[in-house]
Amino acid sequence: MAQKKIGKQTVKFQNPPSIISTASIVGPKEGEGPLKEYFDIILEDDLYDQDSWEKAESKMLEDAMKMAIKNAKLLEEQIEYILAGDLLNQIISSSFAVRQLQRPYFGLYGACSTMTESLSLGSMIVDGGFADNVLCATSSHFCTAERQYRFPLELGNQRPFTSQWTVTGAGAAVISANGSGPYITHVTTGKIVDPGIKDVNNMGAAMAPAAADTIIQHFEDTGFNVDDYDLIITGDLSGIGKPIAEELILTKGIDISTIYKDCGIEIFDGKRQDTHAGGSGCGCSASVFAGYLYKELKKGKYNRILLVSTGALHSPVSANQGESIPGIAHAVTISNVIS
Amino acid sequence: MNNINSKDYRKYVNSKIPKPSYFKNCIWAFIVGGIICTIGQIITNFYNNVGLDKEDGAAATAITLIFIGALLTGIGIYDKIGKRAGAGSIVPITGFANSIVSPAMEFKREGYIFGVAAKMFSIAGPVLVYGFGSSIIIGIIYYFITK
Amino acid sequence: MEYLRAFLVGGLICVIGQILMDGTKLTPAHVLVSFVTAGVILTALGIYEPLVNFGGAGATVPLTGFGYSLAKGAIKGVNQNGILGAFTGGIQSTAGGIAAAVLFGYIMAVIFTPKAKS
Incomplete structure (x- = not known):
């Protein structure tokens, strides 16, 4: 057991x-x-x-x-x-x-x-x-x-x-194993969710259902409320995927809009830097987490966050063969206190 | 989320995507494409004036424009033009040169045979395949029609 | 006037390409391929020649013009050499451009290195 x-x-x-x-x-x-x-x-x-x-x-x-x-x-x-x-x-x-x-x-x-x-x-x-x-x-x-x-x-x-x-x-x-936090208290591992998006230039939409699935499952498994978190931040859903994930989660009666951000949106200034929908890549949630989130957790601006990195599991070969893009998202609860 | 219907979802996603500014993009494409063709005309007239006939002049113009397109790609300007102009700089023959030089440069670090030479035609190759292929078919059809 | 006509015809052909790219999911490679093939077919149907006569470089510089040279060359080849000309004609008439693309492409790739986009 x-x-x-x-x-x-x-x-x-x-x-x-x-x-x-x-x-x-x-x-x-x-x-x-x-x-x-x-x-x-x-x-x-x-x-x-x-x-x-x-x-x-x-x-x-x-x-x-x-x-x-x-x-x-x-x-x-x-x-x-x-x-x-x-x-x-x-x-x-x-x-x-x-x-x-x-x-x-x-x-x-x-x-x-x-x-x-x-x-x-x-x-x-x-x-x-x-x-x-x-x-x-x-x-x-x-x-x-x-x-x-x-x-x-x-x-x-x-x-x-x-x-x-x-x-x-x-x-x-x-x-x-030794340290005074921030602590990783919970981990929710995502399943592959494939909503059938084939456009490799729209990965945010391909990954949003996976992120929503993992976040909903996380709340269900842990019994947490939205109020238990200071911030829920997805990896790289960006301009297209973020509002979609938010709406998909809302269909289950969970409103995360007040505390929800996305690393891909935060890392660039969309208007000034001409990045279109926003940032992506492994380095996106990695650098935002290791830079911004960790430092703000240390300072106490955030006390408990849910970091949800999102991945699009396609390759150029699968895309050329007309396969859709499978999405995945893993959530990690990072908290200054052990609940 | 596994019960998501991919057709409905695609429709939903499409409603979320901002529409490209067709008008602005077309104006840029029109102006830049027009300018490149006007330059082509100037070059053609020059070659005709120095005594090349119509066909040789056209070939010389193509060679010159390809050189310009290749050079602008090499010094890193063509992609900046392309960002604004879109089809305005893709469709003219300078864009064909861009599509040859850009992968060739990009893969230089993989060597001069499997990098530069092999990747050179990764985008332009299909153009030659379909261009040559269709022209040969047209020629054969023409042969049987006129025979 | 000649320059204005080249500008208008060339600009309009590019606008068609832009509408194709914005309205569908076509990549630049798709656009280039369709334009060459369209040029070949339109020339064979006798539609492109009048456009070249009117627009000059405006019709020959876009990739449809490359298709025009190919088709025209193939037809000319057939007239001169029969069926063999279908194979040699088109490529002969565009050989200069392609040879230039190979040589200049290689030289530029050797001299220059790509820069990161900003």
Whole structure:
């Protein structure tokens, strides 16, 4: 009998692990956005002194990991597991980033939902008593994602209104059995929900039902009310997906509108930065969480938040073959107090 | 959410999508496309004046415009024009050059054979396939009609 | 007047492309392919030639003009060489442009590196 499982899809930790440090690195465009003061490092150049975009992304992730370990005042040897993932084929950014660190490593793929996927699994490892210190990290890069999923950078095409801007950024967090919070108290793991959207330029709409499903399930499993949270924040539903998720949740009688935000909307200034629907990518919720959310939790502006990273699990191959886009969302409750 | 009806959902999503500003986009496409064609006319007239006949002049114009399109792509200007102009800079032959140079540049780091050379025609290749293919079919049909 | 006609015809052809892209989910690659094929077919039907006579570069510079050269070349090839001309004619008449695209494309790719969009 699983003692920590509550409801259908939720885990309630007995000894909630603490997030003892984070680190965030973002690209120049994100560094001009409304959250700029929260990021630890803002790159001056997207290439980060490397000779390819892929190497730049990997370096960003590696540096974010090392910085998070340093901020936690730990030695690299004290990290018992690394859980990391990214958007590139065969998650090369992550595997190459951890190559230097020489620590046990699980590579994850959950598309843009990877940040909460790694936080979920990391917390389970710590609460399960398998490790004391686990490093969770993800990254994405506009230029690497663009060439893999869309068109060459210099092609003179127009981006549709529904399209989103892949965030150049990396976020890392150290989860520990010892620490004074913020704590990860609950984890609701999402199912794949596929509403049949085939337009790869409208991922927000493809992921919104998955986010709504996970959030509704979370409330059902935990018995929480909307009032129990200061903030519910989805990963990258952005301008199109956010209102849809809000309405879908409202159909179940839950009104989250007053405390609901989306990382993809927060990270850019939609009017000034011409990002169309908003930000996306693993690095979007990772950098917003590791930068903005963690710091505001520490300061006490927020006391309990629900972070719901959302992923679109398609590939260029599946899209060309006319497959619809399956969505997924994982929710993590991060709280300053253990309830 | 699994009982979601994908047809209804698509309809619902479509009602949420802001409509593109057709008028503004078309004006931009018209002006930029028009300007590129006018430049083409100037170049054609120049070649005709220096003594090339109509067909050679047209070929020389195409070569010149392709060079301009390729150069503007290389120095990173063509995508900025394209962001505003849309079809205005995609449809002219300079856009064809852009579609060749941009993937070739993009994949340079994967090497000069599997990168530059192999990716060069990833967008323009289909244009040649359908262009060549249809013209050959037209030629064959013409042959049997006129025979 | 010649320039104005080129401007108007070229601009209008581009507007058709823009309406196709905004109104449907067609990508630039789809637009390029449809325009070349449309140029070939319209030329074969005898519709494009008058447009070229009226608009000059306005009709030859857009990709439909590439299709026009292909079809015209194929027909000319058939007249000169019979069935073999159907294969050689179109490509002969566009060989300059394609060769230029290959060479310049390669050179530019070697010289320049793509920059991140902002």
